[in-house]
Amino acid sequence: MSTLHPVVAEVTQRIVERSRPGRDAYLARIDAARGEGTHRRQLSCGNLAHGFAACGTDDKAALRGTVTPNIGIVTAYNDMLSAHQPYERYPELIRRVAREAGVTAQVAGGVPAMCDGVTQGRAGMELSLFSREVIAMSAAVALSHDMFDAALFLGICDKIVPGLMIGALSFGHLPAVFVPAGPMPSGISNDEKTAVRQRYAEGKASRAELLEAESASYHAPGTCTFYGTANSNQMLMEIMGLHLPGASFVNPNTPLREALTVAAVRRAAAITALGDDYTPLGRMVDERTIVNGVIGLHATGGSTNHLLHLVAMAAAAGIVLTLEDFDALSGVVPLMARVYPNGRADVNHFHQAGGMPFLIGSLLDAGLLHGDVRTVWGQGMDAYRSMPALNAAGELSWNKVEASADLDVLRPASEPFRADGGLRVLKGNLGRAVIKVSSVPGDRLVIEAPAVIFHDQDDVKAAFDRGELDRDFVAVVRFQGPKAIGMPELHKLTPTLGILQARGHRVALVTDGRMSGASGKVPAAIHVTPEAIDAGPLGKLRDGDIVRLDVIAGTLEAKVDAAEWATREQVHADLSAHHVGMGRELFAPLRNAVGAAASGASVFRVHDRHHAADV
Template sequence: MNTLHPVVAEVTQRIVERSRHSRDAYLARIDEACSKGVYRHRLGCSNLAHAFAASSEADKSALRGKVTPNVGIVTAYNDMLSAHQPYEPYPQQIREAARLVGAVAQVAGGVPAMCDGITQGRAGMELSLFSREVIAMAAAVALSHDTYDAALMLGICDKIVPGLVTAALSFGHLPTIFVPAGPMPSGLSNDKKSKVRQSYAEGKATREDLLEAEAGAYHAPGTCTFYGTANSNQMLMEIMGLHLPGASFVSPNTPLRDALTRAAVYRAVAITALGNEFTPVGRMVDERTIVNGVIGLHATGGSTNQLMHLVAMARAGGIVLTLEDFDALSAVVPLLARVYPNGSADVNHFHHAGGMPFLIGTLLDAGLLHGDVRTVWGEGMAAYRCMPTLDGDGKLVWNEVTASANLDVLRPATEPFRPDGGLRVLKGNLGVSVIKVSSMPADRMVIEAPAVIFHEQEELQAAFSRGELDRDFVAVVRFQGPKAIGMPELHKLTPPLGILQERGHRVALVTDGRMSGASGKVPAAIHVTPEAIDAGPLGKLRDGDIIRLDAINGTLEAKVDAAEWAAREQVHADLSSHHVGMGRELFACLRNAVGSADTGATIFGKHDRHHAADV
């Protein structure tokens, strides 16, 4: 094993020290749960009878005893989301596989799964971030029956995987494996789709043209093929050892996909407390695992949404991760993948070039990954260098991937696309924010221009349509944070800002909201903390103030006289229309309880970043 890079070692140790109190308390809690043995046999007879009443006679007989593992399935299946539709037959496949190895499997419960691609620009998007918390709680309800020896989590997309991870770590005494479903086949290229979107924004394409392009891109069961949050989730689950090796990007409804699903069941049974390889997920996922996730995000140019999700997931396991950790690691982890929006390839091209096995292998060779972590597959990351396939007899085997099959898509750490990970933390008198620079043009790393203030993304779109934005400016879209309106993604802003940038204007975005995991070509300082509704500095800005966004030096500042800035009053906004309709009134308690973006924008635990050790 190569020597671990000193910055990776240093950041990891910082996280260990910072998390010592909260991590020790967490481990003590799950160790106590582990010590109680097989859980369903603490149930009274009536309770247990309820638990297996609907099971087959064979399963009932097995569940009466004390030596048959019971695997709980938590599923995010619905047939409206292309990524989750392939999960429909999984429960039956899992039950059959479990019986083959002397176990039982039951669907413990379902969790909601919404699609940001459908709710973009709509009221439903204001529920999106909070759906992560609802998913965590729904999965906790499912597992709270306390009748399972292991769990299988069926989830793919944006908030779903982070919510399921949060629940899994809350039940850290259970072994847990995440079971993917894979991406849809490649359709209309992301570049062509993006061009039609921009043409439509300019009035050069019809709605029918746009719908035809979108339907050509999103055309089959499986995950969308661009490298947004959903596919970043899949990368994270593999590099954090929660998937089987090489499982993330195998297509749905194929013999190989089915074989990997069965193998996940067999492995879940093997790592219960009833076997010899007991692997409780709360012990398995430690500070090194979280650091590996951050490194994977940098090396692939992954979604900015993970800056919040990884912080929230880590905290569920008593681990305190900060934006400073992301920033420090980004400086030494090279960008090794070019997948849209960081390039023209999609995740299928990435997988065929060597995918996660090659990526993990080259990071291990460069000393940029903790190779000694525990995974659902066993000790160490060595097995994750290997790609699964079926041999001539249809048997599942793994072969090591030693070279990239396409250097335009995936490169070794010795020949990166860029020497750093492309994520920056920005600080200044406008607060703390983050920016993704891995797909930004080199001449847009610094933007200094007058502010144009908006309180709704629709206001910016309307101003663009009226021709009022054909100039250099910094768009400030404020009152978009988690406490204000649930922190919706502002993906609808990408086409107009992209058009203005292509016209030669120097434009940027500053917001306390989010941008899609599929964006990043226009400079965007996002997740600004504190948010405007929480007395954040964005509330002091006025139209015409000069803003300097400097992604090279990591600063975000309003160039306003200090005395004038200190004397300015906060602007307030009437957000009442965002708090009712489309179920938003039901989420008031979450808006009131949520923490800041830099602490994960979560309702769970304490949120004060200055007292992080007490989380």
Template sequence: MSVRSEIAAVTAAIAERSKAGREAYLARIATACDAGPRRGTLSCGNLAHGFAACGGADKAALAGDTVPNLGIVTAYNDMLSAHQPYERFPDVIRKAAQEAGGVAQVAGGVPAMCDGVTQGQPGMDLSLFSREVIAMSAGVALSHNMFDAAVFLGICDKIVPGLMIGALAFGHLPAVFIPAGPMPSGLPNDEKARIRQLYAEGKIDRAGLLEAESKSYHGPGTCTFYGTANSNQMLMEIMGLHLPGASFVNPNTPLRDALTRAAAKRALAITALGNEYTPVGEVIDEKAIVNGIVGLHATGGSTNHTLHIVAIARAAGIHVTWDDFARLSEVVPLIARVYPNGLSDVNHFHAAGGMGFLIGSLLDNGLLHEDVRTVAGGGLQSYRREAVLGAQGEADWREAPEKSLDENVLRPASNPFQASGGLKLLTGNLGRAVIKISAVKPERHVVEAPAIVFSTQEELLAAFKAGELERDFVAVVRFQGPRANGMPELHKLTPQLGVLQDRGFAVALVTDGRMSGASGKVPAAIHVTPEAVSGGPIARVRTGDILRVDAKAGTLAALVDEAEWAAREPVKGDLSANQFGMGRELFSAFRAMAGPAEEGAGVTVLSAPAEAA
């Protein structure tokens, strides 16, 4: 089925807007492809350094130009449950490369921090900017010009977007992303949320809370709720950078290892040395970006990707705006319910039909571009399949189920949970913001109430503890944008706001910070731009102003007399407390250079208009 006219129109608008930047980008990667790598033209000293630690056979292979060399860029550390399984992936990849007649080397590592550990802590101020550090680290890893393709080992929040940006800087190289999979299901996510709220109310102690959290996050693998990490995996598959069906296979299983071997061999098969050359800069085009946004809406994915997709696109010379997200949201239905948008986790989603069913249903309803390049070849139709273990222990594929095996979790696009996507754009005299509505009950899509203004999340938590928030209100938490303090997630506020909402109060959050991939049942207008530290309208709000957060009409407004509103001077926040400590002083240049949220909240070229790329 051809893509629907509305999808085609958004894609065409992005392509037209991006024409100059995209052409310049493609010209650069064509030049890079022509220039190398050609190991035979490296000086003997260069080459000797590049393979000094290799075995004899690999040295002999790398001495010429004819054997492909695979660079491994890894985000392994054993503190992150999602990344701990990567410890043994390089050995698996090296062996697979040898079987395929190639060589594989670990090109470099990138940092990987856990937002679950830093949530509500000073270290969270480094989180978003770690994306840029990861991109630059990937660039350093590949700068040795020894490689014909690269595989990227990363899963979690800023890590995959950072690796993507780094990969696109080397857009002439094929890139295959290799996931490690989610941990098996533990304590149900809704039960975990219930216990968090009980702790916020003082009804259980810390030991009880820690016991519940430990039963939720209990082993190697990605956290099982549908936050940014698992949204990343969906994006990599629907954009054609995973092998089909690879996203949600559990770690340390025979199928997981088989998929890792297959990914390494496939990366070697699509280099410029063969007949299927597939550079990542051509895989990620306007159609692939639109497919990613469609997938985000259809699954109720992470709000963080209204930043990350913009930044990824710009790294490929493509200019995406929140208006594109909004236009696509109107025509893309929500067809998955995974916590926090439902009660099930990603393991249940995978069992119900997973990515193969999701992609097939979206294709059948004209909601995805099928005619795209992918690392698997064959356009997006090849992603209607699910991965299985073959008779010899190899990765094999079969058609995904034609019908969902559990319509409480996953439905066809012809029978969705709701007709529009999970994210919406809000605009008004408070600026522009995004809101995730897939987990918010319809009767809470509009909140009109007095503002209570805070400059830190700690102020809000103290007010809750003191019993000062037992009323209808809109919490305004400002000076949380990228230039103020690195735009931390404010997910620590979720239990308290959830408690107040459950007590019958009309509650909403408005902030120039982020919330989380786990944004849930409380309506939250986030990423407000311009941010407060840049003099944005959010800095004019005073406690007692009536604010209207309206996800139905798509508006975000202070109901204040226009003349009074225009005459108000923006409040200037005291940022001294978040400039130092826990490494924050190292990121002062990033805060100074950060672009606005709608441009991806990146630094330097990543926040520049694509037309100037």
């Protein structure tokens, strides 16, 4: 293993020093929660009888005692989401394997799991980001019975894994293993799908044609195969040591997938406080683990949603992660993968090329990953260089991955697609924003053009249809932040702006909303903080103001006279229509309590007094 890169070491040390007060308080809290023996031994007889009343005879007998660990299952199963449908039969499998391992397991509770792919562009999308907080609280409710000595978390998609992580870290005295279900098999090519989408946006394809293409892409149980937030989640769980090695991208309903689930149960049983390898989540996930997650995000060109989620997850462990940390690491971590929307391949092709084992091994060899962290599989990341397989006897084994099988999809750190991670922080008189440029053409890294102001993504498409946008401009879509309307993703903008850029126009997006892993070739300054509704500078912009987005200089500015800018009044927007219907009225307390995007857009503010990102 190579010497750790000095920038990785420096950033990690800054995080450690910045986080010390909150981290020390967090560790003291989870250490106090550990207790002695099984957790259920603290329950009264009436409490305990309620906890095992519905169990079978053998499980009841085990749960009556004080020496058998009990594993809690927190599941995001529903059969509307393709990614989560395979979890339907997991509890039965987990309980059987647990008994074979001499422990017990119970479904502790379920958490909601919504799909941004279904709610995209709809009112329900305005609940999406806040569903992360609801999931975290639901996970806490599930584990609040104090019946469990470890937990298995079944979740895949966008807000679900971050929410489960936040909830799990609030019970950081418990070991936790995250159990994936894997991606669906590949459907039609991403080029074919994108072509139909763009033809539909231009009125050249029918709805029936578009639906046929989408159905051929999203077609089976498993995660969608493009590299958005869901698959970025899986990458993170593996590179942070919360999955078993190589487990992230094995397809559902296969013998190998089941064998990995069996191994995850056995591992959870082995790392409780009742054994010799106690691995509490809150101590396992430390500053080095968080830095490894950021490095994985950069190396794979992962979802920009994790500029929110990783910050919020870190805060749940008492760790203060800032946008400047992402920026500094992006400068030294190379882009090693090209997966749609940053390339033509999908996650199945990535996995077949060597996937996470090759990526992790190459990063370790380059000194770009903390190799000495603790994981659910044991000490150190070296085991994560290996890919799981079933041997001739049908037994689970791991084989070290030495080389990429497809250099068009996955390259070593020494020969990357680009020398940096392609993510920058932008600052200027419009606030602070982030931009992902791993797919942005080199001649589009600086855009200076007149602003065209919108307060709804649908208005951009309407203006396009009227022929008003066939020119150079910066689309400013404001009042999209977490306090305003819950920070929905703005995927509807991607085809429209992509068409205009393809026509040769110099266009860009500036918004206090989100674009997720589906942001691509059009420069997009997103997560602008402070947001417009919170007296953010975007509220001062007017149509025709010249906006300069400069990735090279790291600036985002309105080219307006400073004296005029200082006295210009804020524009206000009537957002009342976004605050009722589709359950949105129930989320008013979350909109009112949410923090800034730069500090994770979280309603959990316990560590804010230590959080430099709010400054």
